[in-house]
Structures are given as structure tokens and as C-alpha cells.
Amino acid sequence: MQFFPIFLRSEGARIVVSGGGETALAKLRLLLKTRARIAVHAAEADPKILDWQAEGRLSWVARPVEAADLDGARLVYAATDDAAEDARVAGLARAAGVLFNIVDNREDSAFITPAMVDRDPVVVAIGTEGAAPVLARKIKAGLEAWLPAGLGARVRAANAFRPEAEALPQGRARRGFWAAVFDGALDGRAPEPLDRLLEAHKAARPAVGEVLFVGAGPGDPDDLTMRARRALDRADVVIHDRLVPAPILELARREAEIVEAGKTGFGPSTPQEEINRLIVGRAAEGLVVVRLKAGDPSVFGRLDEEIEACEAAGIAWSVVPGLTAASAAAASLGQSLTRRGRNSDLRVLTGHDVNGLADHDWATLARPGAVAAIYMGKRAARFLQGRLMMHGAEAATPVSVVENAGRPEERILAATLGTLATEIASTELTGPAVILLGLAPRAAARSLPLLQEAAR
Known part of the structure; x- marks a missing residue:
């Protein structure tokens, strides 16, 4: 900057x-x-x-x-x-x-x-550090169309009303009142009188906590859903996985408490029981807890265990789905995960589970045209290769490994089943990776160079 x-x-x-x-x-x-x-x-x-x-x-x-x-x-x-x-x-x-x-x-x-949108006292400054003034003007025009002309008057009235609002307890109760004050202000709805809103919030029952299991997507903030963005804006506490990057965490409210509860494959991890206690404990305090998981919460995210902990404690919960890494990886390859005449099903697998290397229906996976997305499979590459070839899979079967799928630092390793283990072993893949069995990158899929070509 x-x-x-x-x-x-x-x-x-x-x-x-x-x-x-x-x-x-x-x-x-x-x-x-x-x-x-x-x-x-x-x-x-x-x-x-x-x-x-x-x-x-x-x-x-x-x-x-x-x-x-x-x-x-x-x-x-x-x-x-x-x-x-x-x-x-x-x-x-x-x-x-x-x-x-x-x-x-x-x-x-x-x-x-900077370029400015003036809805005094609401002022939005747009800067491109002088690099793209035309873009700044376009953003300004969009914001001016979105922010109604009467917004400033509502803000001034709300500011004058602050002493009355102090009758509400600090924290979620007062924040909920102010959220209601501006509810509809951006879509042209007639605002409700402030004194009536205040009386309604004084009479409301004490805040009850809830847990939102939110998918953070593969890592690019642009891949977050609108529901995920709104959840982060509501959160009092964000409990996140190790794979959720800083740019996404920065979208949470500035006042929100950010807690890492990471798990590292074959490395230091926060015990699941401790995570469950943390989620339930903070929600029991009347807080909105966002359990932020990389990708989609329902894909290898221990979602059921955490939901069961909430249900046992009588805590309300909901799930906000996210873009899973397999979808992002396939998009980067320029490939479809399913294709008429090639594969009528898609397997989503893990390379290892709580018992070690995971066993699967290798005969089905070894069939020509089979497609599978294999998570957490880097260390299991030789095991996967051996099992598949033992059950008849061709050594020439295309395999792609996508590291940091969907992120700016994404890398793609194009291999075959016969070379998979050797190439992964010889390549420094330090980030999370998805192995896509049966798919090869399209030649013009991305402008990013393939890792295999760059290594030559």
C-alpha cells in the first residue's frame, strides 16, 4: 500500500x-x-x-x-x-x-x-493509488446507485439517538438494535421509527447463542458465497481450520474473536473433543459462533461430530455450504467431474482416515473412465497407485494433482497413475492438494504454467 x-x-x-x-x-x-x-x-x-x-x-x-x-x-x-x-x-x-x-x-x-461517494456523514473513498482512475469512477458509480440518497439522514438520526440506545446491554443486544435501525436502508424500504425499534428490543428475550457451520471455499475470498459473507458479518466468534487463509478471516467483523482450531495431517492438531467444547461453550454464552471450515463443511470436515455436540447441548445450528476443493480443482483443469459416456458417477475419497491408509472399492475405481477426487492423498500416493494397478488400472491413466486449488498460489502437476508416486515425491507440494484420478489438464485451461512443465 x-x-x-x-x-x-x-x-x-x-x-x-x-x-x-x-x-x-x-x-x-x-x-x-x-x-x-x-x-x-x-x-x-x-x-x-x-x-x-x-x-x-x-x-x-x-x-x-x-x-x-x-x-x-x-x-x-x-x-x-x-x-x-x-x-x-x-x-x-x-x-x-x-x-x-x-x-x-x-x-x-x-x-x-480518492474518488468519493458522498452520503454525508457516510462517505466512501475509492482509491487505486492513481493506477486506474477510470476503474475508480466505475466503482463510484456503482456505489452511488446502491446507496440511496436518504441514507445520510437516517445515519444522522441514528447518531442523535445513541444516548437512548445505551439502555440496551452492550454486545449482541445493542448491536442487534443498530442492525435493525439500518435494516432496509439500502433497498429503499421505509425505516421504522427509532423509538419503536428500541422498545421492541428492550422487550426481547435475552440473546440465545447459535452455531453456523460455514464453508470457506478453497481459499480465494471471491469463491465465498453471499451467505458465508453474511455469516462472517454476524459472528461474535470465528473458530477456523488451519487451511482458512488470512484474507478470508479479515472479512469477519473487526470486533469478532478469531480462534484457530487447526488440524495438521501427521502433525500437531487440536483434539476434536476440545473443538466441540469450544464451539458449545461460546454459543452457551449467547454468542453467534461461526465454525469456519475450508472447502465445504460436509466434505471431510467432521461436521456430524460437531453438530451432535451442539444438539446434545441444546444449541441451535445451521450449515452454510461452500465450494469444495474438488470442484475448484476441476475448474482449474478445465474439466468436468462427470461426462456422458465416460463416467456416470464420481467418487470423493480420502487418502487416509483415523486408522491410517484408507481402503476403498479399488476394482470399481480401476475401471476405464472412472473419476475420483482424492483428498489428503499426497502421503498415500504410492499406496493408491499400487492398489489401483493391482486391480487392473492402466499405468497410462491420467492423474492431476492440484495444490492450493482456486488460490493465487495454485500449482498443477500433470501425471499418470504409473508416475504419480514418483512425481509427487520429487515435487515440493507443501500446500493442501487434491488428486483427480482420471482427469488431465486441458491444454488451454489456465494461463498458469503446469508445474511439471515448469520443473523441466
Whole structure:
């Protein structure tokens, strides 16, 4: 992040604008929305600037900026359209320790002005660090269409109502009230009177905890479902697997407690009984607990055990499905998991279970055209290879190994059943991987290079 986004207090602050033409006008239209004291320095000024001066909205000084003009200034805009003059003014500001912006010159500016959506006091700033201003304008237009014009009035009324809302207990009860205050504010529904909402929440029963078993998908935040995003926004506590990456955890509310309850294959793991106690214990405190699992909660996620713990404790629960790694891996290969005339079923398997290497219906899996997604199979590769070939599978059967499926750091290893164990052993696959038996990458499936080709 080259430019750090902040909101500066403008009330009473001095802002100096160097320039009196169209470039300066564009900045002044924005600055005049603030409560700052604005001084414009220019030998000649556009008539509009003179009108604003007559209205008492700014002051115009009919000469260029001098060093003494920057005493006590908060911001300086160099907007003369003269590169040499703008550089001179920027130098004065730098010497005075004042933040400055040279309009349309990101490289030499100390700060830049983002695109803004103004629903005062709701202000959304959109920045691309000057790299894509057209994109920023498109995002701004989308947000302006989404945020109704009356949103600011609702926010101001809510802010004035804060002392009354303190009658509710802190935490979930008060947060629920404020969520109800803005419920419907973004879809045009008529808002319910604040005093009526407050009385309804005072009369409500004490909060009862619940558990949401949420699928985080393969790891890319863009693969999260809308339901998963909403669940993270509600969560008081997020108990997550080791495979859930930081960008997804960052989508949780800032106030939410984040707890790792990871399991590592053949390594340190949080005992399942401890996880169950943690889930039930936090929900029993009246909290919304999101049990965040990589992929889909119902695929090798010990979902049933955790649901049974909730049921035994009388805790309400629900499941939010997610995109499982097998689907993401197949998408990366450009392949379908099922295909007419090739395979009428799909097997989803684990390479090892609580008893060690997992046994399966090898004869069925060895048939020509069979497709299987094998989770947690890296260490079991030689065992899988041996069992399948022992039951008649051809050594030339295509096999793909997709590491970190769906993530930016994804890698694809194209192999055959006969070379699978050797190639996995010779390749440093450190991330979670899915083995797709019977599928090979399509040549133009992804722009990412295949790991096998890159290793040559």
C-alpha cells in the first residue's frame, strides 16, 4: 500500500489551493463540501471563484503562493497546470511540513484524493493509488446507485439517538438494535421509527447463542458465497481450520474473536473433543459462533461430530455450504467431474482416515473412465497407485494433482497413475492438494504454467 487511506478532520482547518483555472475549480467543488477555511492563490481567478468569495465560502489572494501563506495550513493543492509552478508550490509545502497534492501527478504528491461517494456523514473513498482512475469512477458509480440518497439522514438520526440506545446491554443486544435501525436502508424500504425499534428490543428475550457451520471455499475470498459473507458479518466468534487463509478471516467483523482450531495431517492438531467444547461453550454464552471450515463443511470436515455436540447441548445450528476443493480443482483443469459416456458417477475419497491408509472399492475405481477426487492423498500416493494397478488400472491413466486449488498460489502437476508416486515425491507440494484420478489438464485451461512443465 503506497498511499495510506485516512479521514482528516477538516472543520476549521486551512487548505491552500494554488491555481484559479479549471483544474483548481474541480478540486474546489469537492473541498467546498467540507468545513475547512479555503484560500485560493492565483493572479487571475475564474468567475466562479469570485462568486464563491462573494458568498463567503473561500478567500482569493491575487498572487502566487508564498512560504508565509502555508503557516498553519493542513493541506496544499498545486493546481495551476504549470508544472514548474506546481513543483515550486510543492517544494514550499514540503519545507513547511504540510501535506501537498500536485493534481494529476501521483509520483510527486505527498497524498492523493480518492474518488468519493458522498452520503454525508457516510462517505466512501475509492482509491487505486492513481493506477486506474477510470476503474475508480466505475466503482463510484456503482456505489452511488446502491446507496440511496436518504441514507445520510437516517445515519444522522441514528447518531442523535445513541444516548437512548445505551439502555440496551452492550454486545449482541445493542448491536442487534443498530442492525435493525439500518435494516432496509439500502433497498429503499421505509425505516421504522427509532423509538419503536428500541422498545421492541428492550422487550426481547435475552440473546440465545447459535452455531453456523460455514464453508470457506478453497481459499480465494471471491469463491465465498453471499451467505458465508453474511455469516462472517454476524459472528461474535470465528473458530477456523488451519487451511482458512488470512484474507478470508479479515472479512469477519473487526470486533469478532478469531480462534484457530487447526488440524495438521501427521502433525500437531487440536483434539476434536476440545473443538466441540469450544464451539458449545461460546454459543452457551449467547454468542453467534461461526465454525469456519475450508472447502465445504460436509466434505471431510467432521461436521456430524460437531453438530451432535451442539444438539446434545441444546444449541441451535445451521450449515452454510461452500465450494469444495474438488470442484475448484476441476475448474482449474478445465474439466468436468462427470461426462456422458465416460463416467456416470464420481467418487470423493480420502487418502487416509483415523486408522491410517484408507481402503476403498479399488476394482470399481480401476475401471476405464472412472473419476475420483482424492483428498489428503499426497502421503498415500504410492499406496493408491499400487492398489489401483493391482486391480487392473492402466499405468497410462491420467492423474492431476492440484495444490492450493482456486488460490493465487495454485500449482498443477500433470501425471499418470504409473508416475504419480514418483512425481509427487520429487515435487515440493507443501500446500493442501487434491488428486483427480482420471482427469488431465486441458491444454488451454489456465494461463498458469503446469508445474511439471515448469520443473523441466
